[in-house]
Amino acid sequence: MAFRARHLLGIEHLTQDDIRTVLDLADSYVDLNRRTVKKTDALEGMTQINMFFENSTRTQASFELAGKRLGADVMNMSMQTSSVKKGETLIDTAMTLNAMHPDLLVVRHQNSGAVDLLAQKVECAVLNAGDGRHEHPTQALLDALTIRREKGRIQRLTVAICGDIAHSRVARSNLILLGKMENRVRLVGPPTLMPAGVAELGIEVYDDMREGLRDADVVMMLRLQKERMDGGFLPSEREYFHRYGLDAEKLSYAKDDAIVMHPGPMNRGVEIDGTIADDINRSVIQEQVEMGVAVRMACMDLLAQNLRRERGRALTEGQYV
Amino acid sequence: MTLFLQNARLIDPDALTETVGNLIIDNGVIAAIGDKQAPADAKVIDCRGKCLAPGIVDIGVKIGEPGERHRESFRSAGMAAAAGGVTTVIARPDTDPCIDNPETLEFVTRRAAQAPVRILHLAALTKDRAGHEMTEIGFLLDTGAVAFSDVYHVVKDTKVLSRAMVYARSLGALIIGHPQEPILSKGACVTNGKFASLRGLPGVSPMAERIGLDRDLGLVEMTGVRYHADQITTSRALPALERAKENGLDVTAGVSIHHLTLNEFDVGDYRTFFKLTPPLRAEEDRQAMIAAVGSGLIDIICSMHTPADEESKRLPFEEAASGAVGLETFIPAAMRLYHQGGLTLPQLFRAMSLNPAKRLGLPQGRMAEGAPADLVLFDPDAPFVLDRWTLQSKSKNTPFDTQRMEGKVLATFVGGTCVYNAQEMPA
Numbered sequence: 252m253a254f255r256a257r258h259l260l261g262i263e264h265l266t267q268d269d270i271r272t273v274l275d276l277a278d279s280y281v282d283l284n285r286r287t288v289k290k291t292d293a294l295e296g297m298t299q300i301n302m303f304f305e306n307s308t309r310t311q312a313s314f315e316l317a318g319k320r321l322g323a324d325v326m327n328m329s330m331q332t333s334s335v336k337k338g339e340t341l342i343d344t345a346m347t348l349n350a351m352h353p354d355l356l357v358v359r360h361q362n363s364g365a366v367d368l369l370a371q372k373v374e375c376a377v378l379n380a381g382d383g384r385h386e387h388p389t390q391a392l393l394d395a396l397t398i399r400r401e402k403g404r405i406q407r408l409t410v411a412i413c414g415d416i417a418h419s420r421v422a423r424s425n426l427i428l429l430g431k432m433e434n435r436v437r438l439v440g441p442p443t444l445m446p447a448g449v450a451e452l453g454i455e456v457y458d459d460m461r462e463g464l465r466d467a468d469v470v471m472m473l474r475l476q477k478e479r480m481d482g483g484f485l486p487s488e489r490e491y492f493h494r495y496g497l498d499a500e501k502l503s504y505a506k507d508d509a510i511v512m513h514p515g516p517m518n519r520g521v522e523i524d525g526t527i528a529d530d531i532n533r534s535v536i537q538e539q540v541e542m543g544v545a546v547r548m549a550c551m552d553l554l555a556q557n558l559r560r561e562r563g564r565a566l567t568e569g570q571y572v
Numbered sequence: 573m574t575l576f577l578q579n580a581r582l583i584d585p586d587a588l589t590e591t592v593g594n595l596i597i598d599n600g601v602i603a604a605i606g607d608k609q610a611p612a613d614a615k616v617i618d619c620r621g622k623c624l625a626p627g628i629v630d631i632g633v634k635i636g637e638p639g640e641r642h643r644e645s646f647r648s649a650g651m652a653a654a655a656g657g658v659t660t661v662i663a664r665p666d667t668d669p670c671i672d673n674p675e676t677l678e679f680v681t682r683r684a685a686q687a688p689v690r691i692l693h694l695a696a697l698t699k700d701r702a703g704h705e706m707t708e709i710g711f712l713l714d715t716g717a718v719a720f721s722d723v724y725h726v727v728k729d730t731k732v733l734s735r736a737m738v739y740a741r742s743l744g745a746l747i748i749g750h751p752q753e754p755i756l757s758k759g760a761c762v763t764n765g766k767f768a769s770l771r772g773l774p775g776v777s778p779m780a781e782r783i784g785l786d787r788d789l790g791l792v793e794m795t796g797v798r799y800h801a802d803q804i805t806t807s808r809a810l811p812a813l814e815r816a817k818e819n820g821l822d823v824t825a826g827v828s829i830h831h832l833t834l835n836e837f838d839v840g841d842y843r844t845f846f847k848l849t850p851p852l853r854a855e856e857d858r859q860a861m862i863a864a865v866g867s868g869l870i871d872i873i874c875s876m877h878t879p880a881d882e883e884s885k886r887l888p889f890e891e892a893a894s895g896a897v898g899l900e901t902f903i904p905a906a907m908r909l910y911h912q913g914g915l916t917l918p919q920l921f922r923a924m925s926l927n928p929a930k931r932l933g934l935p936q937g938r939m940a941e942g943a944p945a946d947l948v949l950f951d952p953d954a955p956f957v958l959d960r961w962t963l964q965s966k967s968k969n970t971p972f973d974t975q976r977m978e979g980k981v982l983a984t985f986v987g988g989t990c991v992y993n994a995q996e997m998p999a
Contacts, residue, residue, distance in 0.1 A: 263770075340883070340886070340887065341887065360888065362888030362889065362890050362891060363773050363842070363888070363889065363890065364771065364773075364841070364842030364888055364889045365888035367841055368842065368886075368887075382772075383773075383888075383890070384772030384773075384774075386772070417769075420772060423769075423770065423772060447764040447768065447769055447775060447777075448764070448765040448766030448767075448768070448769050449766065449769055451766045452766055452769075452770075
């Protein structure tokens with residue numbers, strides 16, 4: 252039986268078995284989500300708190316919906332307007348919430364490693380919803396589920412991840428997951444947006460988009476943050492689109508049945524041409540959003556099972572948890 | 573009083589020798605070394621074959637006075653130094669307010685009398701360490717400043733720095749620089765590379781150090797000032813340093829004991845006690861630094877003792893304070909280099925005691941008759957597991973917590989007076 256972790260902090264800590272367990276369970280939740288009655292009782296009676304120190308609409312909505320469909324009581328905390336502004340440290344915030352006995356904490360934070368730090372201080376299960384430039388595990392898992400459903404497998408594929416790799420936690424989690432599942436991973440982007448030393452990790456690095464996309468099965472585009480376009484990292488938006496924006500011509504270098512992915516929100520005309528994004532034969536961007544809810548339900552279900560098991564064991568051993 | 577230390581392994585960093593023998597301390601100085609008999613009235617201390625070396629002269633110790641006494645006071649730093657075998661502490665001026673005028677320097681000099689070891693002071697090179705106007709270098713020298721440094725605030729304005737250097741040269745003052753290109757390294761908290769990339773932390777290229785050093789060395793060549801680079805930590809900076817020395821510039825360089833014993837991977841899962849300035853480097857760089865200490869290209873090893881309270885370290889890595897305490901773990905950490913790094917004890921004490929004393933024109937650091945009896949007696953092999961809560965420092969931010977170490981200080985003497993005596997010692 253796989254996936255016995257207390258927290259989901261990153262793909263780095265997962266095994267192939269863990270990943271398959273999540274994806275298999277998520278498949279069943281995809282079916283559930285397509286029914287009219289979508290509710291289960293996997294998290295019945297449990298409390299889920301979404302702590303977003305960094306703004307997010309879609310990820311927070313996805314986690315909220317996932318929790319509610321599993322029957323949890325979900326609370327959203329917008330941390331930008333809270334006590335953090337009054338000078339409370341991350342650990343104190345965590346301890347305060349911990350005292351309210353939540354069962355699942357979903358945390359997004361702007362600093363790499365902040366979610367790990369917080370997880371050391373609380374007794375519930377912590378789900379990393381993105382920390383700095385470090386990891387965004389549920390995004391990588393939902394991407395994997397999307398790929399597996401589209402391609403029928405999640406190994407021996409050539410996946411090109413394109414764009415702002417340096418600042419992207421999505422890229423990091425994806426390249427770790429795809430590597431673990433024995434795929435060929437390519438990173439494609441301008442050298443100013445490529446993190447140092449990635450070539451040493453056995454990853455192919457390209458600064459030519461066409462070369463990078465050649466014979467790829469999956470083309471994964473990343474969002475380019477507006478603030479990177481001001482001449483610091485790139486000369487201009489239009490030059491970026493010309494050299495690295497995904498259009499039909501560049502996509503033609505990939506396999507004929509290559510799928511196009513994007514974690515959203517998209518900048519049409521910057522990193523991706525609108526017609527590609529809307530091409531139902533190539534783009535799986537809407538499917539990614541759908542898989543997102545299912546994957547998050549699967550992750551929370553598994554973490555809740557582990558939590559129950561742990562508490563059950565503690566009870567039989569006479570400890571109070 | 574006369575002290576007779578018998579049966580000691582005497583470390584001479586000048587002659588680079590170790591000999592077993594006796595040592596007589598009289599009137600605070602080393603009166604005799606070698607195969608001598610105990611004078612009639614002497615107090616005899618049996619060293620049981622353990623090592624006796626000149627006490628450490630540590631350039632660049634942060635003490636929180638004025639401004640941050642909750643992190644470290646002269647008293648606590650002095651006790652930590654004594655427990656660590658550091659007999660001369662060269663205190664840093666990066667306090668709050670910083671030591672940039674004679675009045676503040678007088679204040680800290682007065683406060684420093686509380687410490688059981690010798691304390692000397694650096695003064696800031698520019699007012700408020702802001703890099704715009706030079707400090708009163710002449711007055712500060714008269715008040716006792718041993719050298720001038722803005723510590724981690726690199727003077728960005730080359731013209732300001734060059735004028736300060738020209739002025740300092742006329743007074744024979746020593747300037748201590750922090751070689752780092754400040755714009756390239758802005759916001760970075762680790763060294764660029766695959767580890768930084770995987771952890772998603774902003775990194776700086778090791779080249780920033782060489783660029784900073786190259787600039788400073790150019791100005792040294794231009795002005796002829798006496799210059800010491802506080803920490804050289806990357807192999808790429810070494811050829812520039814070597815060239816400068818070959819060309820006869822009055823240049824020396826240091827490295828912190830942490831950069832000699834730890835590397836970038838020690839940060840692991842965002843352990844903030846390993847967040848240092850400059851950040852920990854690649855293993856190849858660490859090895860190159862050890863070799864450079866061995867060859868003498870790097871002159872000085874320092875602790876870069878930087879106390880930080882728990883609150884400032886219990887934060888996400890990027891936001892956490894930088895720096896580690898190092899006074900009390902100096903010798904055990906250095907013993908890693910003795911046991912595994914291929915450096916001899918005389919080589920280590922040349923870099924920890926003799927060279928810093930020489931650079932500052934102090935009589936300390938020598939195992940010689942007539943030298944001040946500032947000595948450390950230690951067992952280089954004694955094993956222990958470090959518990960950070962046992963440290964004398966007010967701040968407990970050591971990267972060596974829970975680690976297995978070898979090397980214990982048994983006793984520390986300053987001017988012939990025993991200022992630290994571990995319970996293992998019979999005397």
